Amino acid sequence: MSESYLLRGAKPLGGEPADVLVRDGAVAAIGPKVPAKGAEVVDADGLVLLPGLVDLHTHLREPGREDAETVESGTVAATLGGYTAVCAMPNTDPATDTAGVVEQVYRLGQEAGRCDVQPIGAVTVGRAGTQLAELGAMADSAAQVRMFSDDGDCVSDAVLMRRALEYVKAFDGVIAQHAQEPRLTEGAQMNEGALSGVLGLRGWPAVAEEAIIARDVLLAAHVGSRVHICHVSTAGSVEILRWAKSRGYPVTAEVTPHHLLLTEDLVASYDPIYKVNPPLRSEDDVAALRAALADGTIDAVATDHAPHPVEDKECEWLAAAMGMTGLETALPVVQQAMVDTGLLDWAGVADRMSVWPARIGRLAGHGHAPEVGAPANLTLYDPSTPWTVDPADTASRSRNTPYAGRTLPGRVVATFLRGRATVLSGKPQ
Numbered sequence: 001m002s003e004s005y006l007l008r009g010a011k012p013l014g015g016e017p018a019d020v021l022v023r024d025g026a027v028a029a030i031g032p033k034v035p036a037k038g039a040e041v042v043d044a045d046g047l048v049l050l051p052g053l054v055d056l057h058t059h060l061r062e063p064g065r066e067d068a069e070t071v072e073s074g075t076v077a078a079t080l081g082g083y084t085a086v087c088a089m090p091n092t093d094p095a096t097d098t099a100g101v102v103e104q105v106y107r108l109g110q111e112a113g114r115c116d117v118q119p120i121g122a123v124t125v126g127r128a129g130t131q132l133a134e135l136g137a138m139a140d141s142a143a144q145v146r147m148f149s150d151d152g153d154c155v156s157d158a159v160l161m162r163r164a165l166e167y168v169k170a171f172d173g174v175i176a177q178h179a180q181e182p183r184l185t186e187g188a189q190m191n192e193g194a195l196s197g198v199l200g201l202r203g204w205p206a207v208a209e210e211a212i213i214a215r216d217v218l219l220a221a222h223v224g225s226r227v228h229i230c231h232v233s234t235a236g237s238v239e240i241l242r243w244a245k246s247r248g249y250p251v252t253a254e255v256t257p258h259h260l261l262l263t264e265d266l267v268a269s270y271d272p273i274y275k276v277n278p279p280l281r282s283e284d285d286v287a288a289l290r291a292a293l294a295d296g297t298i299d300a301v302a303t304d305h306a307p308h309p310v311e312d313k314e315c316e317w318l319a320a321a322m323g324m325t326g327l328e329t330a331l332p333v334v335q336q337a338m339v340d341t342g343l344l345d346w347a348g349v350a351d352r353m354s355v356w357p358a359r360i361g362r363l364a365g366h367g368h369a370p371e372v373g374a375p376a377n378l379t380l381y382d383p384s385t386p387w388t389v390d391p392a393d394t395a396s397r398s399r400n401t402p403y404a405g406r407t408l409p410g411r412v413v414a415t416f417l418r419g420r421a422t423v424l425s426g427k428p429q
């Protein structure tokens with residue numbers, strides 16, 4: 001018999017509290033006093049009901065770095081964060097640059113069965129930036145790849161970028177660009193500015209991101225094909241995106257939770273937990289990113305969950321890997337940065353963490369408002385029970401969270417994937 005749940009007193013977006021019946025994988029009823037009729041009752045009083053979250057940018061590390069994360073461990077972390085679908089980045093070993101490897105990742109996701117894993121294909125062979133990967137074969141594979149990226153590295157060759165955009169147009173694909181001009185960022189360690197000078201760490205200038213975004217929105221418009229900008233981090237990038245969107249260019253963009261909350265001054269500790277690509281920026285950048293997410297210039301929040309084992313993070317700054325975990329903390333960080341500041345309401349959060357990412361990634365079955373007949377991909381979130389982050393208390397194989405010891409304002413209570421509970425009472429099922 002399939003699972004069935006009655007979410008009693010859940011607060012749907014913008015509406016009055018109601019009961020939501022989940023049965024046979026779909027939302028079966030919404031309204032006051034819906035009878036349970038054998039369904040397991042979940043007390044949802046005071047909880048926000050969101051469409052299951054969709055992450056456009058997750059590093060699951062499998063194949064190749066199973067010491068840092070596996071599809072199994074990463075997807076448990078995802079469900080605890082309220083996600084029902086994640087897009088897996090291709091900087092694995094080997095890279096996901098063939099139909100065979102994307103199908104392997106896709107199948108691992110299905111076997112784990114926790115949330116949908118949509119592999120992102122590499123743009124270039126081995127992510128080496130010299131030769132286009134077999135994009136068409138990945139699109140035609142069982143994984144039906146629609147998003148391609150060399151994330152971790154930029155597709156810096158303008159001709160390759162143009163060809164990739166031309167190629168994916170045929171099957172409604174999108175190139176997700178890690179915007180980082182490589183020559184301008186050789187050996188870069190942190191945001192370039194007064195502080196990098198004081199700390200003696202080589203700077204990662206804002207212009208290295210902005211120059212690539214400017215080039216790529218122009219290329220996308222020229223080719224008439226979709227580009228998506230990964231982890232936007234500067235106020236200047238926001239200005240370029242705003243301009244491109246005002247002209248109707250086919251561009252979308254994401255921002256990470258950490259770039260919405262944290263600033264470069266944390267680097268003064270020389271604690272590599274704050275080492276990330278792109279780097280943490282200034283307060284002005286954070287304010288611009290928040291405003292851009294609020295007004296839709298930036299479409300989505302994406303975690304860039306980048307797990308690394310202890311030996312790669314608990315070492316001196318220069319030797320440390322770049323990246324932070326983020327799946328389990330994304331929603332409360334967005335609450336703190338965007339909702340508690342009055343910049344977004346919960347419907348706005350649902351758009352930016354579920355509806356729009358699902359659209360950008362072409363993820364059928366995800367990003368639906370909870371309504372009768374829709375697939376029951378749902379998240380129940382408690383926005384008023386603060387908790388203190390303990391890095392040991394994570395489903396991820398890695399503990400490199402930048403929020404250790406911080407108090408976040410709320411927590412995911414339950415997650416449902418096609419009507420099946422993957423998290424209940426805050427615990428994996």
Ligand SMILES: NC(=O)N[C@@H](CC(=O)O)C(=O)O
Binds near residue numbers: 091152153276304306
């Ligand atoms: N975002 C990060 O800081 N790290 C990413 C890749 C990258 O360097 O972008 C990772 O895979 O670890």
